[in-house]
Amino acid sequence: MRFTVRVRYGSTTPSPEGFRGKTMVYLRKFGLPERAESDKKSRRLNMRRLLPVCFSLAVFVLPKAFGDEQSTSPYATAADFAKYAMKLREQALLKVEPQVFIPTSSRPAIQRYAWKTNIVTTVFWVGEQAGGNNPVPNYRSSWDANWTSNYGGFDNPDASARRSYLPIAFIPRQNPFYCALPYNDVTHGQFKPEAPLVIPWFKQSYSGQGQSVCWHRWLAIRKGNRTCYAQWEDCGPFRTDHFQYVFGNERPKPNLNHGAGLDVSPAVRDYLGLAPTDVTDWQFVEVRDVPPGPWRSYGENNHFVIARSKNEQRMVDRNVSAAKK
Numbered sequence: 390m391r392f393t394v395r396v397r398y399g400s401t402t403p404s405p406e407g408f409r410g411k412t413m414v415y416l417r418k419f420g421l422p423e424r425a426e427s428d429k430k431s432r433r434l435n436m437r438r439l440l441p442v443c444f445s446l447a448v449f450v451l452p453k454a455f456g457d458e459q460s461t462s463p464y465a466t467a468a469d470f471a472k473y474a475m476k477l478r479e480q481a482l483l484k485v486e487p488q489v490f491i492p493t494s495s496r497p498a499i500q501r502y503a504w505k506t507n508i509v510t511t512v513f514w515v516g517e518q519a520g521g522n523n524p525v526p527n528y529r530s531s532w533d534a535n536w537t538s539n540y541g542g543f544d545n546p547d548a549s550a551r552r553s554y555l556p557i558a559f560i561p562r563q564n565p566f567y568c569a570l571p572y573n574d575v576t577h578g579q580f581k582p583e584a585p586l587v588i589p590w591f592k593q594s595y596s597g598q599g600q601s602v603c604w605h606r607w608l609a610i611r612k613g614n615r616t617c618y619a620q621w622e623d624c625g626p627f628r629t630d631h632f633q634y635v636f637g638n639e640r641p642k643p644n645l646n647h648g649a650g651l652d653v654s655p656a657v658r659d660y661l662g663l664a665p666t667d668v669t670d671w672q673f674v675e676v677r678d679v680p681p682g683p684w685r686s687y688g689e690n691n692h693f694v695i696a697r698s699k700n701e702q703r704m705v706d707r708n709v710s711a712a713k714k
Contacts, residue, residue: 502589502673504611505634508641509649510669511626512658513569516543522645524627531573531624532604539563546655554656554683564688566660568610568671569623569652571642572635574603587636589673605690607679610653611670612661618674618684619657620691626652656683 516537517527530536537543541562550557555565574584578599585591594602606621626649633639634650641650651671653663660683661669676692679685685693 504670504672505650506670507668508651508671509647510610510651510653510663510667511646511649512546512655512663512665513623513625513652514544514546514655515540515567525625527623530622531629532575532601532622536623544655546658548659551655551659554659555687561687562689563622564620564684564691564694565654565656566617566619566684567622567654568608568619568657569625570603570608570621570635571625571628571631571650572603573601573624573629575599575601583632587632589636605692607674607676607692608671609674610651610657610661612663612667615661617657617660618679618682619653620684620688622690623652626650 513523513527515527517523519526528537533539539562542556542559544561544565545551545556545558555561574581574588580599584602588602590606591602596602603621608619608621610617610619626646627644628642631639631642634641641648647666649666651669653661653669657663663669679693685691688694
């Protein structure tokens with residue numbers, strides 16, 4: 390880049406040789422090459438480095454080079470001036486804003502979570518009684534003391550008592566596509582110490598102390614060429630502390646159900662065609678990545694049902710406002 394500086398001081402014509410000699414002295418003070426005009430690499434000097442130097446030269450060097458007898462520079466020595474010029478350079482560099490790369494797509498990049506493969510999977514249901522290999526009744530969940538009531542009743546797993554992934558006796562008030570994983574992020578109303586460190590979405594989903602960021606989270610569950618989507622509604626099987634498996638690379642711990650690491654609802658079982666004890670793959674997914682399917686149709690805890698209700702309410706409010714006018 391070429392800079393042209395024109396200064397007029399009466400009728401005196403400056404000496405090019407004198408100006409060049411003084412300029413080279415200051416270039417050397419700032420670590421710039423003396424042969425910048427002939428050195429190809431020097432011509433590509435970073436503007437962040439060069440601009441403060443040029444500014445300093447224009448303000449302080451030119452009057453001295455052209456014999457300006459009226460110069461009012463407060464710097465008695467070249468060393469004082471050099472210190473001030475370096476300070477100007479540092480301030481200019483600090484003001485340079487970092488480069489920001491704006492994505493070309495308006496949709497944020499999809500965050501991929503690793504698949505957990507070949508996980509022993511068992512079936513459980515809301516209202517299940519304790520017995521056999523199920524030591525804890527499922528009248529309540531780890532996050533909902535009134536799970537059965539809030540769900541709407543007993544989620545009967547018998548095929549004869551179900552139709553279209555729902556119990557025949559009632560329409561669930563919560564998503565019938567639910568599951569359980571062996572970790573709870575909350576204990577005694579407080580987050581566990583490791584929760585902020587191991588849960589990938591903790592910061593984005595945090596809404597208050599002791600309010601679980603795992604509850605209602607979506608999973609993709611795969612068996613063969615079929616994939617079902619379900620919400621995380623309880624903790625188990627058998628344990629609630631195995632974050633190394635749920636969020637890390639460990640395998641499920643041994644337990645009475647052949648080392649099961651995932652519980653699924655009767656609706657998930659029916660969609661995937663699972664046996665009472667089977668093997669599946671699973672991964673966490675974002676709400677925006679859940680495709681259309683029966684898992685988006687029911688439940689007050691279902692993000693898609695909530696969104697539809699809000700849209701319908703807005704339409705009602707709009708129609709009421711229009712009628713009043």
